[in-house]
Amino acid sequence: AQTVTQSQPEMSVQEAETVTLSCTYDTSENNYYLFWYKQPPSRQMILVIRQEAYKQQNATENRFSVNFQKAAKSFSLKISDSQLGDTAMYFCAFMGRDQVHSGYALNFGKGTSLLVTP
Amino acid sequence: DAGVIQSPRHEVTEMGQEVTLRCKPISGHDYLFWYRQTMMRGLELLIYFNNNVPIDDSGMPEDRFSAKMPNASFSTLKIQPSEPRDSAVYFCASREGHLYEQYFGPGTRLTVT
Numbered sequence: 001a002q003t004v005t006q007s008q009p010e011m012s013v014q015e016a017e018t019v020t021l022s023c024t025y026d027t028s029e030n031n032y033y034l035f036w037y038k039q040p041p042s043r044q045m046i047l048v049i050r051q052e053a054y055k056q057q058n059a060t061e062n063r064f065s066v067n068f069q070k071a072a073k074s075f076s077l078k079i080s081d082s083q084l085g086d087t088a089m090y091f092c093a094f095m096g097r098d099q100v101h102s103g104y105a106l107n108f109g110k111g112t113s114l115l116v117t118p
Numbered sequence: 119d120a121g122v123i124q125s126p127r128h129e130v131t132e133m134g135q136e137v138t139l140r141c142k143p144i145s146g147h148d149y150l151f152w153y154r155q156t157m158m159r160g161l162e163l164l165i166y167f168n169n170n171v172p173i174d175d176s177g178m179p180e181d182r183f184s185a186k187m188p189n190a191s192f193s194t195l196k197i198q199p200s201e202p203r204d205s206a207v208y209f210c211a212s213r214e215g216h217l218y219e220q221y222f223g224p225g226t227r228l229t230v231t
Contacts, residue, residue, distance in 0.1 A: 108162075
């Protein structure tokens with residue numbers, strides 16, 4: 001079974017600064033997807049960014065980027081120019097591509113609560 | 119598209135009562151997932167369906183929980199009898215085929231007193 005670990009339960013950053021959220025995972029699969037989801041107080045789950053394991057290039061979506069280290073099984077999220085609206089829980093998630101072993105379901109970490117302060 | 123629709127958004131019930139949560143996936147999506155979110159356990163998969171057929175229900179906590187998908191546009195998660203430890207937010211999500219992105223509903227916050 002895959003496990004996803006987020007070692008930072010809470011983080012705080014000032015507006016306009018940069019913050020990095022950590023995530024590590026454990027899998028025996030070679031082909032998979034990794035995601036970061038954002039959950040604001042409204043509790044809606046919003047996909048922030050995804051990374052395919054076979055791609056060496058790190059994914060980027062506007063102010064959000066990842067540092068994907070496949071050998072180290074590490075997948076961190078960097079938020080640049082933090083905004084007050086970035087305040088939320090952030091979940092790292094793993095999805096295998098082997099339906100027999102993972103079923104295409106998401107395995108989530110426990111989340112990191114990010115607070116952006118003025 | 120209206121996205122994944124869940125009802126009710128909030129449910130408060132007494133211990134021992136039956137609770138039914140409902141989900142309408144996005145039209146055309148052939149995978150449907152039920153997740154539960156608690157402070158202690160985080161987000162965990164309960165069950166998922168492919169083409170209305172339950173594929174993996176190993177995450178269902180116990181026999182008090184059951185899920186059905188009678189057609190491509192509707193699924194239910196039932197708890198009978200409910201217990202206080204079932205209090206959580208229950209999410210439904212759907213996905214199209216082999217595409218990676220799951221679309222989540224707004225969740226149902228269940229409180230069992």
